[in-house]
Amino acid sequence: MIKKQSKHGLARMGSALGAVVMMAAGLAGVAGAWAAEPAATSGTNVDASVVLDDNSLWRHFVVTRCAFARTADGKLEPWDLTPLGLPAGTSGIWPGIAPKPATSTESSTLPPSDWAGTAMNDGAWPRVRLPLPIRTGESSRPQTQYGATATMLVRGKFNLKDPAQVKSCRLSLEYLGGVVVYVNGKEAVRRDVTGDKPDLLALAKDYPKEAFTDEKGDYASAPPKRERSLQDFEIPAKLLRPGVNVLAIENHTAPVTTAYVKRGGKAAHGSLPWAPIGLLHARLSVSPDVAVKAQRPRGIQVWNCAAYDTLSVFDFGDPLEPLRPVAILAARNSVFSGRLMVSSDQPIKGLKVKVSDLTATAGGAKLPASAIQVRYAVAVVPGALPSERDDPSGGKSHLPAHRFDGLLDVIPAEIPVNQAPVPADRKSLVAGAVAPL
Numbered sequence: 001m002i003k004k005q006s007k008h009g010l011a012r013m014g015s016a017l018g019a020v021v022m023m024a025a026g027l028a029g030v031a032g033a034w035a036a037e038p039a040a041t042s043g044t045n046v047d048a049s050v051v052l053d054d055n056s057l058w059r060h061f062v063v064t065r066c067a068f069a070r071t072a073d074g075k076l077e078p079w080d081l082t083p084l085g086l087p088a089g090t091s092g093i094w095p096g097i098a099p100k101p102a103t104s105t106e107s108s109t110l111p112p113s114d115w116a117g118t119a120m121n122d123g124a125w126p127r128v129r130l131p132l133p134i135r136t137g138e139s140s141r142p143q144t145q146y147g148a149t150a151t152m153l154v155r156g157k158f159n160l161k162d163p164a165q166v167k168s169c170r171l172s173l174e175y176l177g178g179v180v181v182y183v184n185g186k187e188a189v190r191r192d193v194t195g196d197k198p199d200l201l202a203l204a205k206d207y208p209k210e211a212f213t214d215e216k217g218d219y220a221s222a223p224p225k226r227e228r229s230l231q232d233f234e235i236p237a238k239l240l241r242p243g244v245n246v247l248a249i250e251n252h253t254a255p256v257t258t259a260y261v262k263r264g265g266k267a268a269h270g271s272l273p274w275a276p277i278g279l280l281h282a283r284l285s286v287s288p289d290v291a292v293k294a295q296r297p298r299g300i301q302v303w304n305c306a307a308y309d310t311l312s313v314f315d316f317g318d319p320l321e322p323l324r325p326v327a328i329l330a331a332r333n334s335v336f337s338g339r340l341m342v343s344s345d346q347p348i349k350g351l352k353v354k355v356s357d358l359t360a361t362a363g364g365a366k367l368p369a370s371a372i373q374v375r376y377a378v379a380v381v382p383g384a385l386p387s388e389r390d391d392p393s394g395g396k397s398h399l400p401a402h403r404f405d406g407l408l409d410v411i412p413a414e415i416p417v418n419q420a421p422v423p424a425d426r427k428s429l430v431a432g433a434v435a436p437l
Contacts, residue, residue, distance in 0.1 A: 048168065048287035051158040052247060055428055057294055057318045059125035059155040060132065061111050063200055066102035067147035069258045070206060078102035079261055081147045081272070097272065099265045107150055110200055115153060116248035117185030118241075122155050123324050127309060129426075130154075131280045132251075147275050151200050152251040154279060157320040158291050163240040168287040173230040173249070176278035178204030180250040181230075183239040191230050193252050204254035207276055212260035219263060219273055227280060235284075244320050247284055253277035294318045296345055296432055303341045311436060312402040313379055313418035314429040316343050342435040348415040353437060376411045377404040377436035379418055404436055411435070 066078045081097045114120050132152055160166065171188075173179060178192035190196070192205045211223045254276035264272040296316040303317020304324050330336035342351060353374045358367040380397045397405040401420035418431045 048285040049289035050283055050285050051291045052156040052284040054130040054281055056156055058128050059122040060128040061125050061153040062149055063107050063151040064148045065107040065150035066105055068255045069261045070255045071258050078105050097264045099261045107201055116182035118246050130282055149277055150253055154249050156247045158245050159320055160240060160245055160291050165290045166286055169235040170285050171233045171235055172283045174227050174281040175251055176226060177254045177276050178252045182248040183235055184241055184246055186239050188235055188239060189233055192228050202252055204252040206255055209257050212257045213263055217259055217263055251279045294320055298345055300344050305339050305341050307339055313420050313431045313434045340437045344433045347417055348433045351411050375407040375409055378406045378408050380405050
């Protein structure tokens with residue numbers, strides 16, 4: 001289904017994306033391994049295979065709400081921690097917060113009740129890799145309201161042909177706050193979360209006050225260990241199923257302290273150093289090696305991505321997800337875009353795209369194929385001269401070499417496997433020939 005706007009108003013338009021015709025020669029080879037496998041433990045995971053880890057493709061959903069702070073006498077207070085704006089004419093360091101008592105404790109929209117199950121369509125959830133949230137330096141990227149993330153949800157998929165062959169399925173996590181883990185919609189384990197019933201808005205267990213401020217009320221310079229962990233938890237065999245399995249992780253925020261909140265309001269520069277929520281590392285291993293993990297498939301792959309996804313030459317479609325319709329949401333008498341991805345582990349040659357007329361699902365109105373333009377997003381090309389190495393595009397783009405910048409009206413005759421350097425924190429990623437359309 002393709003949604004497009006006509007002069008008559010919002011219309012739901014359908015199209016068999018005509019044909020996505022691809023002619024490629026010599027497609028062979030296999031993408032490299034994703035991450036180092038866990039160290040073998042005698043008699044348990046000598047032949048284990050890592051099927052999900054930090055570099056895997058996860059689907060992500062965020063629930064926002066005000067922050068909660070623990071008072072000195074043990075009460076919980078709701079706070080809005082709104083970031084201060086940068087002074088006029090300045091840039092760079094994000095300046096502190098303006099804390100005030102929360103006007104509401106209502107949350108943003110919650111996901112469907114079956115969000116952790118296999119039947120839920122998570123195609124609208126952004127694709128991410130861990131850790132979450134994305135961190136720059138010592139702090140997270142600022143939000144509209146600092147500390148407003150109540151819960152982060154992630155879904156990862158792996159395929160089991162025969163669960164009866166599985167001797168061991170082990171999960172290890174490192175996180176901030178607390179976690180609840182589901183396998184195919186059933187709770188497997190919870191750690192550092194208050195209560196024992198399903199509750200997306202439950203708070204994680206408190207950190208000691210020393211994790212936030214010292215005795216003088218300043219930010220703790222040598223705090224106790226903030227990272228919490230779940231190590232080698234054995235997933236019950238009864239939770240596994242033949243075919244696609246879903247590992248769903250619910251990450252809850254913990255309260256901060258009122259002293260921490262008030263210190264943040266006095267800071268001259270820099271927001272609160274840390275927020276007590278985050279999914280830092282995840283690793284799911286299966287022994288023996290009988291699970292199929294999501295990695296770059298051989299040959300041509302056509303896959304979906306959202307209009308807002310930030311993609312790179314290291315990306316590919318999750319082979320365990322179906323190909324879905326391209327959705328285009330547009331205002332009346334306007335021009336908007338949808339996106340479709342084509343990728344391969346080998347060069348793509350002779351890529352052609354054809355789009356049919358768009359037909360409304362109600363009333364039969366049509367938008368002709370001539371109203372549709374197909375363009376190709378080109379990857380940033382690394383500079384050839386030493387002076388260009390700090391600016392991979394030679395002055396034409398500020399983006400790194402593994403990203404896309406610029407649209408071509410004509411798809412090149414050949415799209416090569418990109419040679420962009422692998423990011424330092426993603427050494428196990430493998431670049432491919434990637435064509436965003």
